Amino acid sequence: MNSPVTPPSASLTPERPHVRLGFVALSDAAPLAAAALRDMGRRHGISIELCRQPSWAAVRDKLLSGELDAAHALYGLVYGVQLGIGGPRADMAVLMVLNRNGQAITLSSPLADAIERGASVKDALASLGRPPVLAQTFPTGTHAMWLYYWLATQGVHPLSDVRSVVIPPPRMADALVEGALDGFCAGExxxxxxxxxxxxxxxxxxxxxxxxxxxxxxACRRDFVALYPNTARALVRTMLDACEWVDAQEHRLEIADALAASGLLGVPRELIASRLGPVEGVAPLRFFDGGAVNYPRVSDGLWFITQYRRWGMLSGNGDDDAVAAAVNQTALYAQAAQEAGVALPAERRISTLCDGRVWDGSDAKAYLAGFDMRA
Known part of the structure; x- marks a missing residue:
């Protein structure tokens, strides 16, 4: 992936040499920042313009309007738009995965103290004497799904026992300081x-x-891929280069410096770096891992659909496998990865979540039926 710059052949020349990429102020936007600041698209025939957005709703709206060509996006945002849950529906595309891990749930100091002293999460939240107010970042987004899943494993119903609100990530800490929240799930x-x-x-x-x-x-609209396939492939090539660069530990401080700028995150470098690098006892934030991170597995998309059904956000007898297969652009990614010399991992992987349940994507209906706590 570090070969000299050579112009793409005429048949592969990007149809759109300038690409507008949206992002929200989060540490895991690091590959986009690296790609733009280091001009990594040039060797693939594109230039990148970073467009900071105030919220995930703004990312959604500008992707749909065409003001953004593509974006750093919550996995679940793409599927929410595809399925028309809680907003406009459009055919969407996941070009690749940008990162694994790296998110968290923070609770107010009194709640965290109670849990540290041995109280269960359920008892600590109940001690408030009112429904706790917990924030996530988008109704169908990853953070909502992580928060709901974790609460359920603690015996707390995320819909009836909790008041769940949506707040843009950069507002989370302020809202906790102000006492408007009891906790939140978001990125760093x-x-x-x-x-x-x-x-x-x-x-x-x-x-x-x-x-x-x-x-x-x-993420992008699916018609962007259809109209500009060479551009989409060049964008994947560029972001693979960027993900590989950012994943190297020797580059984490450098990208933390860059992200600290007011036009990106506007947060002190040391706070970004403290969790962009290894956190003791926690699976690391990974952007590349030899390409294992980046393949857009259909089974990953299907997992989000199971959670929408679990929590009553999606009903009916749609073909969930077909939806995920249409959204996740595995063929385009495979082409780009082959050109880049990046190995493709297996389509399915076996994951054991915190409640001991195993997800491999083989039987989504049976997986969904096995949950005790549902809407």
Whole structure:
């Protein structure tokens, strides 16, 4: 992946040489930042313009309007739009996965103290004497699904026992400081910021809920792939280069420096770096891992659909496997990875989540039927 710059052949020349990429102020936008700041698209025939967005809803809306060509996006945002859950419906595409792990759940200091003293999560939340207010970042997003899954394993119903609210990631720490929240699930560096401000503490990392879970993806509308296949492939090639670069530990401080800029995260470098690098006892935030991170497995997309059905967000007898196969652009990714010399992992993998349940994508209906706590 480090061969000299050579122009693409005429048949592979990107149809759109300038690509507008959306992102939200999160540490896992690091590959986009690296790609833009280091001009990694040039060798693949594209230039990248980073477009910071205030919320995931803004990312959704600008992808749909065409103001953004593609974006760093929550895996579940793409599927929510595809399925028309809680917003406009459109045919969407997951081009690749950008990272695994790296998210967390932080609770207010009094709740975290109670749990540290031995109280169960259920009892600690009940001690408030009212429904706890817990925030996530998008109704169908990864953070909502991690929060709901974890609460259910603690005997807390995420719909009836909790007031779940949506807040943009950069607002999370402020809202916790202000007492508007009892906790939140989001990406970094906002947990590090909350702890630095004395507002709360991280009680669980999402890699403890689903080890090596998929998280952010490179997303676009499906018609973008159809109209500009060479551009889409060049974008995947570029982001593979960027993910490989960012995944090297010797580059983590360098990218933390870059992310600290006001136009990106606007957070002190040390707070970004503290969780962009290894966290003791926690599966690491990974962007590449030899390409194992980046393949857009259909089974990963299907898992999110099982959770929408579990929590009553999706009903009916749709063909969930077909939806996931259409959204996740495995053929385009495989082409780009082959050109880059990146190995393709197996389509299915076996994952054991924090409740001991195993997900491999082989029988989504049976998996869904096995949950005790549902909507």
């Amino acid at each position: 560096p906002w947990h590090a910021v909350a702890e630095a401000r004395g507002a709360g503490r991280t009680v669980v990392h999402t890699s403890e809920i689903w080890p090596d879970h998929p998280e952010k993806v490179l």
